[in-house]
Amino acid sequence: MREQQRMVLGATLAAHLRAGSTYNTGVTVARPAAAYHDEARWQAERSLLAGSVPVVVALSGQLAHPGDFATFDLPRLPTLTVRGEDGVARVFVNACRHRGVQLTEEACGHAGRVLVCPFHAWSYRSDGSLAAIPDAEGFADLDPSTLGLVELPSLERHGFVWLRPGDLTGYLGAALDDELASYGLDSWRAFRSVAIDVPANWKLFYETFLEFYHGVYLHRATLAHLMQRNLVHFDRLGEHWRMAAAKQSLRTVLDDDPARWNVLDHAVVSYDILPNLAVNVHGDHVAVYRILPGDRADRCVWHFTMLTPEAIEPDSKAARYFDRNFDYIVETGREDMAMAASAQRTMAATERVLHGGFEPVLAAFHQRLDAALA
Numbered sequence: 229m230r231e232q233q234r235m236v237l238g239a240t241l242a243a244h245l246r247a248g249s250t251y252n253t254g255v256t257v258a259r260p261a262a263a264y265h266d267e268a269r270w271q272a273e274r275s276l277l278a279g280s281v282p283v284v285v286a287l288s289g290q291l292a293h294p295g296d297f298a299t300f301d302l303p304r305l306p307t308l309t310v311r312g313e314d315g316v317a318r319v320f321v322n323a324c325r326h327r328g329v330q331l332t333e334e335a336c337g338h339a340g341r342v343l344v345c346p347f348h349a350w351s352y353r354s355d356g357s358l359a360a361i362p363d364a365e366g367f368a369d370l371d372p373s374t375l376g377l378v379e380l381p382s383l384e385r386h387g388f389v390w391l392r393p394g395d396l397t398g399y400l401g402a403a404l405d406d407e408l409a410s411y412g413l414d415s416w417r418a419f420r421s422v423a424i425d426v427p428a429n430w431k432l433f434y435e436t437f438l439e440f441y442h443g444v445y446l447h448r449a450t451l452a453h454l455m456q457r458n459l460v461h462f463d464r465l466g467e468h469w470r471m472a473a474a475k476q477s478l479r480t481v482l483d484d485d486p487a488r489w490n491v492l493d494h495a496v497v498s499y500d501i502l503p504n505l506a507v508n509v510h511g512d513h514v515a516v517y518r519i520l521p522g523d524r525a526d527r528c529v530w531h532f533t534m535l536t537p538e539a540i541e542p543d544s545k546a547a548r549y550f551d552r553n554f555d556y557i558v559e560t561g562r563e564d565m566a567m568a569a570s571a572q573r574t575m576a577a578t579e580r581v582l583h584g585g586f587e588p589v590l591a592a593f594h595q596r597l598d599a600a601l602a
């Protein structure tokens with residue numbers, strides 16, 4: 229976040245705290261609960277996520293060196309992203325060109341110069357081209373130059389590898405594009421990742437990251453003591469959003485000139501990049517959340533990766549510090565998961581849900597999905 233935006237946001241949160249107010253649109257929107265369990269709608273959303281919008285399939289921090297790879301399974305489209313010897317990250321369909329076996333099922337790792345299929349050991353270079361076929365005379369009638377991995381259009385930007393980016397700057401909008409650039413996440417490193425199955429529709433779980441009204445209630449045992457109660461400010465950045473939730477410590481700088489303190493020290497700033505990405509800035513680490521539909525309308529997968537400004541030595545003091553933060557985020561995420569799962573169980577018996585004045589991103593998220601599916 230650039231200095232000017234930091235000062236404006238800091239002053240806005242401080243004004244809310246002084247006035248005892250918070251961001252509030254004053255408008256409540258009702259949404260049919262069917263959006264969370266209707267099978268046809270869920271299929272359409274899956275197709276949208278796998279084929280029509282820019283989606284983050286890997287983080288630059290997972291691909292620091294040539295030969296590093298990351299996998300990400302979109303609906304009906306398993307992807308494999310590999311950093312080539314030339315430094316370019318390329319996204320491939322994660323399927324061997326012989327009989328379709330996935331080249332790796334690991335979330336990320338280092339393959340070295342070639343990736344070897346576990347079935348019959350066909351091997352591929354990091355640029356996707358076929359390196360070798362064992363006992364190649366069995367395929368003598370084929371041209372090896374046509375047997376490289378199938379590459380998909382992608383672009384690495386702001387520390388993320390975007391599948392089908394199209395006009396990514398246009399998609400993000402100039403304001404968000406510049407703000408993401410300001411963090412320099414391209415050079416940050418993935419410290420740890422986890423993928424957790426959640427028994428709820430993907431939207432119900434994603435929505436828990438899009439508001440902080442629930443913060444001190446649901447998370448009373450985990451993060452409530454760190455945060456101000458429902459003191460949040462939202463800014464719309466193009467089609468996406470920045471949400472800033474004030475920490476208790478905001479009180480300590482309340483009377484100081486906002487030019488003399490950094491709002492990132494006194495608020496958790498998150499970017500809600502529709503349709504399924506949330507990036508939370510916690511000062512010395514960044515939490516990246518990607519929520520994907522699962523194999524049923526009432527299932528989803530939570531992908532969480534923690535980024536740190538530099539590589540962390542295993543078993544070091546820093547590693548223990550970041551491990552504690554990672555576990556803490558998972559613990560609070562499980563509290564959100566329980567709510568999403570509980571709401572999921574009532575959806576078929578419920579007519580509608582309400583998105584109120586403190587939940588502007590939820591209303592915008594649904595409008596946007598409706599428009600994309602229309």
Ligand code: FES
Nearest residue numbers: 324326327345348
């Ligand atoms: S399926 Fe990969 S080598 Fe046979």
Ligand SMILES: [Fe+2]
Nearest residue numbers: 436447560564
């Ligand atoms: Fe939460």
